[in-house]
Amino acid sequence: VQLQAFGGGLVQAGGYLRLSCAASGRTFSSAVTGWFRQAPGKERLFVATISSSSGLTVYADSVKDRFTISRDIAKNTVYLQMNSLKPEDTAVYYCAVRVTGSRWYPTANRDDYDYWGQGTEVTVSS
DSSP, rough: EEEEEEEEOOOOOOOOOEEEEESSSSSSOOOEEEEEHHHHHHHHEEEEEEETTTTOOOEEETTTEEEEEEETTTTEEEEEEEOOGGGGGGGGEEEEEEEEOSSSOOOOOHHHHHHHHHHOEEEEEO
16 A cells, blocks of 8 residues: 655645545555644644544544545545644644554554555644
8 A cells, every 4th residue: 555645835824725645556445544743853643534434533632623534435535624724733744544453433543554655744834
């Protein structure tokens, strides 16, 4: 499985971006896909996750009501719509896929994920 995350960039506070995570080698039809982010000098933190099997989603409190995760199984792509961006959202965003274990319920635990993309950088200016 190869994951490619793209869509990052520079945006002003209050703006929006949409990140995409495209998979090759395996479909998202029965996977859990998560987004994580890592700011400079900090650990990689959970942002959002979705189960392609159930459609269930989970969000970090810091992004709830601003970010929306969705999937397009036909395009084998998962999206992260980020609205009302804040400077503290600045980070490298990574997508990850879980294809083993339970895939009905999404998980915020990064250790549960099997494959990771290369990351896309998001910078929010104040």
